[in-house]
Amino acid sequence: MAARGVAKQVWALGACVAVLLALLAALTGCAAGAGHSAFGSSSAPAGTAPAANVRATVQVTGLSFSRVSRTQIALTWLDALDAEVASYRVLRADAAADVDADASWACVAEVVSDGAATGAAHTVVDELVDDALRQYRYRVDAEVLEPDAHRAEPGEAILASNALICVDPGHFAGANEVDDPAAPYCEGDFTLELARALADDLRRTCGIEVRLTRSTGDIAIDGYANGALDGGHIALRGELAAGCDLFLSLHTNANLDNANGCPTFEQPLGITKPVVIANTCAAASPAALEVANAVGEELAAASAQAGIATCAEFDTVAGAGELRAWSDAYNDEVNVPGTVYVRLRDDGASDYYGVLRGAAEVGVPGFIIEHGFHTVPAMRERTATGDLAGTWAAADARGIARGLGFVCENGGR
Numbered sequence: 001m002a003a004r005g006v007a008k009q010v011w012a013l014g015a016c017v018a019v020l021l022a023l024l025a026a027l028t029g030c031a032a033g034a035g036h037s038a039f040g041s042s043s044a045p046a047g048t049a050p051a052a053n054v055r056a057t058v059q060v061t062g063l064s065f066s067r068v069s070r071t072q073i074a075l076t077w078l079d080a081l082d083a084e085v086a087s088y089r090v091l092r093a094d095a096a097a098d099v100d101a102d103a104s105w106a107c108v109a110e111v112v113s114d115g116a117a118t119g120a121a122h123t124v125v126d127e128l129v130d131d132a133l134r135q136y137r138y139r140v141d142a143e144v145l146e147p148d149a150h151r152a153e154p155g156e157a158i159l160a161s162n163a164l165i166c167v168d169p170g171h172f173a174g175a176n177e178v179d180d181p182a183a184p185y186c187e188g189d190f191t192l193e194l195a196r197a198l199a200d201d202l203r204r205t206c207g208i209e210v211r212l213t214r215s216t217g218d219i220a221i222d223g224y225a226n227g228a229l230d231g232g233h234i235a236l237r238g239e240l241a242a243g244c245d246l247f248l249s250l251h252t253n254a255n256l257d258n259a260n261g262c263p264t265f266e267q268p269l270g271i272t273k274p275v276v277i278a279n280t281c282a283a284a285s286p287a288a289l290e291v292a293n294a295v296g297e298e299l300a301a302a303s304a305q306a307g308i309a310t311c312a313e314f315d316t317v318a319g320a321g322e323l324r325a326w327s328d329a330y331n332d333e334v335n336v337p338g339t340v341y342v343r344l345r346d347d348g349a350s351d352y353y354g355v356l357r358g359a360a361e362v363g364v365p366g367f368i369i370e371h372g373f374h375t376v377p378a379m380r381e382r383t384a385t386g387d388l389a390g391t392w393a394a395a396d397a398r399g400i401a402r403g404l405g406f407v408c409e410n411g412g413r
Ligand SMILES: [Zn+2]
Pocket: 170, 171, 187, 250, 251, 252
């Protein structure tokens, strides 16, 4: 349901460009330093306001954001209150600031109401001072037309940022199927469920916008589809990250045949560990590695808590020098923490995995995230009977937010 609500708001933004243009004429800068509470209540003439408990409350809810660019965040809300409201103020606070303190909030813009609720949307674009990654809380406060009849409450606040993350649900529908009647599983189906949940969590709880490489079972880029984009042309998936701040390809892991003396698809719980593979661009970025570390830590803890792993720890890396080179032996080892890897082609300079190479070619730090092993029966069972996609998506979102130095609501979900 939450995802549908977001989609509706985005639609409202796109459909109301004409209204936006009309409203721009009414848009003015607003005086700095005025607190929201003074704004919300000061327009009542002294001695004329009746008791507060007979006035209807007016509050702007349903505020949504759109990351326009690294220097622009658009805020949109419907005009449903226009008949009661004289004007609106868009207020902004640092995400980590005390939201209850008036001093935390600065005015971004003022919008004059046209007095009629028509189902249109108001939109304001916040112009940021530079392109550094940042996260804010926004809210819209109303000044009522008739203080005798209405009382303005501070608007509902949302988190928003100028970050944009490209999420790639690994493979395509039907790919990497485990034919197990007791615990059937298909990686290409599960990664889409996981990516959708992650996109929703990032937007809704962290204020981070997401671009998906595919939003259905199929993927198509530049005339190629599904199998071709899981093989010879897979780099195109990574290239879709152009203009994003981070690229994440979501997967579940597998092991060599009959690893650990067990049948291939009946591996012990102990093999489960998050494995994060960095591209060359990410390996050179301490900021990107912070995200990999935090995601790994959150996933390790979440999998242990879910009862599908024996190790809750993750070996973080302090810099490129601590990145481990990929090995099958470590991938298949049991009861060891996951960590961050690099895996290069024989040239020793470019990424082994085409999807990561594609992201590096467009200058975007990228990671493959192997969340757990679908060769463990208990993991497959959790995908069928539990909310493992939700658990892992929430862990990913918490890690991404923490790695970026952002906060998220409700710890992620
Ligand atoms: Zn995979």
